[in-house]
Structure formats: structure tokens, C-alpha cells
Amino acid sequence: IDEEQRFGVEHKETLKALRTNVDVLSLSATPIPRTLEMAVTGIREMSTLATPPEDRLPVLTYVGAYEDAQVTAAIRRELLRGGQVFYVHNRVEDIASVAAKIHELVPESHVGIAHGKMGEKQLDGVIRDFWHRDIDVLVCTTIIETGLDISNANTLIVDHADRFGLSQLHQLRGRVGRGRERAYAYFLYDPTKPMTQQSHDRLATIAQNTALGSGFDVAMKDLELRGTGNLLGDEQSGHIEGVGFDLYVRMVSEAVERYKEPERAESVAVTIDLPIQASIPVDYIDSDKLRLEAYRKLAAAASESDLDELRDELTDRYGKPPVDFDALFDIARLRFKARKLGITEIVSQGRNVRVAKFEPRESVQMRMARIYRGVQYRPVTKTYLVPAPFAGSLGSGPMRSEEIIAWVGQLLDDLDWKPSPRA
Known part of the structure; x- marks a missing residue:
């Protein structure tokens, strides 16, 4: 479909x-x-x-009040570079008068009209003329919303844009910018009439989401606005x-x-907050949106195979991940271990590490007290406070990120310790 x-x-x-x-x-x-x-x-x-088609550029989008001078300048700019213009006016009753006004504002342009109440042959003739560049400005209704691919038409003007839905606005914007030329979209509203909050939110959304492939973000906002x-x-x-x-x-x-x-x-949500450097370098993924997407996928990973898939995907899209990525993958592995034990928090607190929501067996408690000097267990909150050597001590500097990760991994192994059965 x-x-x-x-x-x-x-x-x-x-x-x-x-x-x-x-x-x-x-x-x-x-x-x-x-x-x-x-x-x-x-x-x-x-x-x-x-992934957009090769050499495709985002459509520059402007949202603002209707002004004759601006419409005239937009049409003339497009005609000067040999292009064509879609002018969307979604009322058949007065579309002819709007077309006459456009011709009055830009006398040198050839203006055509297209709407759904025209006969099939007449409408087909107008679209063919527009395709063959005999018409410069096509004044039309939302009949052009889907199915038209005219690469020479690279300026779109929509009047009374506040009356359109988000999906319609995005689909209309998709009629321009279908070639290698930079395209422009003007969504105009009547400044003399009040606008509803929802109309304002729709226009704000279409102005903010201008990147190629932003239809999903527009649809998510539409979902939020309309339910x-x-x-x-x-x-x-x-x-x-x-x-x-x-x-x-x-x-x-x-x-x-x-x-x-x-x-x-x-599944248990696990929070890990340790004094380590673990982030995606900006020079590896420069887009904030794509970087956040990578963080989200990393947080959603539930197994080693998920991490392998993510590493393969990142390598395929952006090249070999830098060394900084290893810390992020190691933290994800710590999260897997902690989730298996039912632990919800591993948080650095001053000179201690707090491990929350863990109930150790008595043998594990005795072993922990022997290995980690000064360790405290609080049975009411099911929390361990384990002294951590992260800051270093006399004669040794602070621990590096990989050393901290290895220390926490060993701590989780010690919490998961089981005595070997006697022969």
C-alpha cells in the first residue's frame, strides 16, 4: 500500500x-x-x-505572514534561474482570482490553474503544459500533493498554510527539490486572522523539521498533536x-x-554512573540526531549479539568505530552482568561505589568483607557500599577508564560468586 x-x-x-x-x-x-x-x-x-538520493538537497523552508512583495520576489527569483513555481490555494471558488492576482504581480509569467473539479482532458492538458515548461506558475489545490515529479519546479508557495494538516504540509513540500537544484518552500498565513494553538504548533513543526528524511519526525509530532x-x-x-x-x-x-x-x-533498568570517559566522538558522527540514535541503540542492546550487530551497522555507515567506543561497549557489558544479578544501580559516590537492590547470600557477604576492606551492606535498602580505588593512593595516580571498567567487572563477578561443590 x-x-x-x-x-x-x-x-x-x-x-x-x-x-x-x-x-x-x-x-x-x-x-x-x-x-x-x-x-x-x-x-x-x-x-x-x-538515505536520500544522491545530490539531493534539503528544501529551505520559510513560515510567515503573507505579503505581496515576498510572493513576487520568490516567483521572480525562481523564473530568473529558469525554474517553475507551485502556488497552492486550496479553494476552487476563488482560485481563478488568485491566479489573476499572481499574473498581475508578475506580468511576465505564464500562469496556469489545476484543481479536481476540472475535466480530465483539461487537467491533463494543464499538467502537460507545466511539464513542457509552457506554464511558469501553476496555481493549484492539494491535487498535486502526491504523485507529481517535476524536477524543474523548485519553489512552492502555500497560502493559508495554517488550514493544512502536518502530513499535507510535508507532502506538499515534497513536490519541490526533486532534482539537484536548491528548492524553497514558503508556508504563508493571513496575519489579519487569529490562529489556533494547534495551527501554530503545526507550522512550527514544519519549520523545524527541514532535513532530508524528516517525515518520521513530522509524523511523530502529528501523533502527539492529534492523538x-x-x-x-x-x-x-x-x-x-x-x-x-x-x-x-x-x-x-x-x-x-x-x-x-x-x-x-x-527486564531491570540499570543505571551506571562511573568516573570514566565514554562518549561518541563528534568527528565520528557529526549529526546530533544520528549520535543520539546510536546512544539509544546502545542503551537498548540486550545481548552480546546486539552489540555485534550495532558495531557492524556503525562500521557500515560511518567507518571503523574509534577506540573511545570500546568504553561504551564495555559499559553495556557491565549492564548485562548487573541486569542478570538484578542490580539496578552502580554509582560512584565519593570514595565508594554504591550497588543497589542486591541481596547476597551469607557466603558472598563473608567473602566480600574479606576481599574489600571497609565494605558495608545495608539490608533495609539492599545496598552495598564498596570502597573504590578510583582516585588512586600514595605512589599511584588515578585509575584509567579501562582499569575502572575492569575493577567494576571484577566486583560484579565477586557478587556473583558461588562456592565450588565439594567432591
Whole structure:
């Protein structure tokens, strides 16, 4: 199903009912809230295509009040470089008067009109003229929202942009910038009329998300603004009542995981805060967004195979990871060990390391007291306070990052110690 956001729930269910077993692949630059939420919570699998075509440039986006002078300058700038312009006015009743006004503002331009109430032949003739560059400015409705690929049209002007949905605005912006030329998109509103808060949020979102492949971020904001809809019904948007969105998504995700793996125990969240240098260098991944994505994947890793997959992916996308990455992977391995023991915290506190939510056997307590001089165990809070040599002592300097990681790894091994059975 291409352009999935244009189909209703009933349409999609009818298509699925055509055969007994149907595999569904939905494609969309801006998924509707209900579909996106099913992907976020794990009901559906999701892949994102983040690599743009070669030499494709982001569309420069401007959001502001309508001014004749600005519209005139934008059209003339495009005509001077031999390009064409889409002017979107989504009211058929007065689209002819808007086209006349554009011709009045830029007399040297050839202006055409396209909307859904025109006859098929007439509409086809107008689009063909625009394709053959006989028309410079196409004044049209949202009929151009999907399916048009005219690489010479690189300026888009949308008036009354506050009346459009986020998905529509993003799809319209996708009509320009389809070649190697820099494209411009102007989303204009009437300054004399009040704007709703939601309209303001939509325009702010479209202005902020201008990078190539930002459709997913736009769709996530749309999901936040319009609500997730009804998973068991046919509403494709609408807010949940009673709980907040984040809590709702977490509850649904947990329910889906329980259904998929009934025997699976709930994983423990582990906090590790140690005095070590462990970060992704900016010169390795220069984009803040992509760096955060890498941190998120690292935090979500649940096994050694997940780490191997992540290392392979990073190597494939950005080249061989630098040495600094080893500390991040080592911390992830510490997290695996701690989670296995049910530990929720390993935090450096002054001269001690606090290990929280661990109940040792008596033999482990006696062994810990013998190995780590001055160790304290607090049974009420199930917390160990272990003296740490991180700062160094007389005759030795502070421990290096790899030494700290090795020391904490040994500490976890000691907490997991089991006496060998007697022969």
C-alpha cells in the first residue's frame, strides 16, 4: 500500500480480506497516527529509509505572514534561474482570482490553474503544459500533493498554510527539490486572522523539521498533536483519555511483549554512573540526531549479539568505530552482568561505589568483607557500599577508564560468586 496515509481503516481491511493470507507492506513519508503508534508499540514492524538520493538537497523552508512583495520576489527569483513555481490555494471558488492576482504581480509569467473539479482532458492538458515548461506558475489545490515529479519546479508557495494538516504540509513540500537544484518552500498565513494553538504548533513543526528524511519526525509530532486513534476501532487519530501518551505507549508496548513472549521476565533498568570517559566522538558522527540514535541503540542492546550487530551497522555507515567506543561497549557489558544479578544501580559516590537492590547470600557477604576492606551492606535498602580505588593512593595516580571498567567487572563477578561443590 503506497501513500498509506490516504487510506482509511475500512479500505485497508477490505484489501486484506481479498485473500486468506496477506502480507502487507505499507509505504508512507508521513504515517497516520494510528499506524505509527502500532509501529512504535511493536504491533507492527517498522523500517525507516533514511538515505536520500544522491545530490539531493534539503528544501529551505520559510513560515510567515503573507505579503505581496515576498510572493513576487520568490516567483521572480525562481523564473530568473529558469525554474517553475507551485502556488497552492486550496479553494476552487476563488482560485481563478488568485491566479489573476499572481499574473498581475508578475506580468511576465505564464500562469496556469489545476484543481479536481476540472475535466480530465483539461487537467491533463494543464499538467502537460507545466511539464513542457509552457506554464511558469501553476496555481493549484492539494491535487498535486502526491504523485507529481517535476524536477524543474523548485519553489512552492502555500497560502493559508495554517488550514493544512502536518502530513499535507510535508507532502506538499515534497513536490519541490526533486532534482539537484536548491528548492524553497514558503508556508504563508493571513496575519489579519487569529490562529489556533494547534495551527501554530503545526507550522512550527514544519519549520523545524527541514532535513532530508524528516517525515518520521513530522509524523511523530502529528501523533502527539492529534492523538493515536483507536487500535481496536476505525478512528485513525484522537487522544487517549485518562493517561498521558508516554504512559499509554509504554503500557501497550509491555502488553505486546507479554503476548509475544509470555515466559519472559521483565527486564531491570540499570543505571551506571562511573568516573570514566565514554562518549561518541563528534568527528565520528557529526549529526546530533544520528549520535543520539546510536546512544539509544546502545542503551537498548540486550545481548552480546546486539552489540555485534550495532558495531557492524556503525562500521557500515560511518567507518571503523574509534577506540573511545570500546568504553561504551564495555559499559553495556557491565549492564548485562548487573541486569542478570538484578542490580539496578552502580554509582560512584565519593570514595565508594554504591550497588543497589542486591541481596547476597551469607557466603558472598563473608567473602566480600574479606576481599574489600571497609565494605558495608545495608539490608533495609539492599545496598552495598564498596570502597573504590578510583582516585588512586600514595605512589599511584588515578585509575584509567579501562582499569575502572575492569575493577567494576571484577566486583560484579565477586557478587556473583558461588562456592565450588565439594567432591
